[in-house]
Amino acid sequence: MKAVFLDQFSLDQNDLDFSGWYQVFDEVTFFERTDPDQVLERIADVDVVVTNKVVITADMMQQRPQLKLILISATGTNNVDLIQAKAQNIVVCNCQAYGTAAVAQHTMMLMLNLATSFIQYDRAVRAGEWNKASQFCLLDFPIAELNGKTLGILGYGELGQAVAKLAEAFGMKVIVAHLPGRPAAADRVSLESLLRQSDFISLHCPLTETTRDLIDAEAFSLMKESAYLINCARGGIVNEQALAEALINRRIAGAATDVLSIEPPQQGNVLLNSDIPNLIITPHSAWGSVEARQRIVQQVQENAAAFKAGQPIRQVN
Template sequence: MAPSQTHWVIAALETFFCPLPNFTIPASHTCEFRNYERTRPDQIAERIRDADIVIVSILPLTAEVLSAETAPHLKMVSVIASGTDAVDLATCRARGIVVGNTPHCNVTTVTEHVLGLYFATRRSIMLTHSLTRAGDWAVKGSQQTTMNGPDGKPPRTAREELVGIIGYGAIGRNIEVTAKTLGMKTIVAGRKGAPAPEGRVSFETVIRGCSVLIVCLPRLPETLNLISEAEFNQMKPYSLLINVSRGGIVDEKALVSALKERKIAGAGTDVYSQEPAEPANSVLLAPDTADLNLVMTPHLAWYADETIDNYGRACTENIAEFVTIGKPKYQVF
């Protein structure tokens, strides 16, 4: 059912991450647009107090700030991201607040970032870069052994890889297609602890058998610490782990231990249990990880001109359809 009102207060709380395009809504409606480049958690309540629609990316919208006491007029949350784990969805359901997201907008760039992390880890690019700058090549005469895996063998080529895709949404499907163009073999994991449906391979078989594991699934209660010590103990010594999903899905302490103990050959990650990550809050960034084959990027796998254009379009479509028919184009619920 279409909302009865025609004037809307829209608060965009973090346009630093994704600037919005010139914003228009259908001609029969008017809006008051409040644009905030950055918003601290302690500023949320004040900024959404009289808002009808709130636009966010990663800012946490807790039950408290979504309450009727704090945001009595709130009718819609528009998330500029695929993941909605920063929003208390239970409170939104209870209050009848509609939630829309912007899926499939970053598929191309995240896929390309996965390939970048893959080649950087398989070829030990960051590690050999640091050693070369430090003069180690001149001292040893060669850096070949630095590139060897824990099995003592040189790095594999893409055509020798068996890639296990954990999470088969739009990004997982695009990674599969792109990996095959490089000559990689691919399999898709089923749910952990459950029989694999037709066309997929059991989670445990993927963990044990693949040379590259790519994690690209949502952060949910059932996916927290999905890959931890038990999984690392089963992986091949030449295997790589690439994580572009959300922090907390891979147990970071277990990952560091697996790299130090040479249980796996390397890892690349774009996400962290605590963000922004820094040495004080992340074991991945501790001083004793500097000599590991661990490549880290600051949650920017999504970032590209194409992605920003896609986000702006999807957000505009969500809000336009919500104010006219009461349902965003990309509705979470």
């Protein structure tokens, strides 16, 4: 099999091992990036396309009938026209559950930063405030213990369960809400109940038409003023204007997000305004541990080998 990886840089920071790919592919070419007008040329004589975020359209597939396999080096499949791939008998496989430990760890990091006012204390020390203190310590910003607090989780798949396990190790009480459009279950509470009860709310659900703007102004009005919101799921689940207003008006105590509605935010974003208090933003990096990214490399290899053996795995079309 002859393969091309169209956007290696979106996955690899010169810290990953691709040697296993040479065991399954007869030939593989790597490109750091591929612009839309370069795709057709670069997939002209290959059987296998590996893509992280480069879009493979129906028209591209129609013009390259020799394609047999598209390997997505991520979980999301919206960059590949699955209907056309199926029509042309092109198998499409993705990667799954590679970043559970990384995202769960990142979620807890954000939670701890909010609970301890870590960023505020770090900035105060760097600004010389500790040097000027009249006592041995600074206690200028609130510090809360996670122990005994209630964590509300929206989205209780593998990620949500991993976060729950870590939170319970800190002594937190965990409650889970059933998502809109899904049947109620005995071990789930309503969204309204979760919003009212939780000291911290962590989002781990997919972005769908039923979860878009799920956390909006009305939701913030139900939350405790002492509550914190954490989003390591997808931008768009939280209405960003409503979040900005909730923080500015001190409707909630703070928030942290690893995702925005449009990424990268090249045209700006309301949440990037410097006057929004107690907001932590990380650049969609929760998944990006070297271990998680190496698992993606391994899963791409596994997917290619399984296809070669006639038994595709992680197939999405």
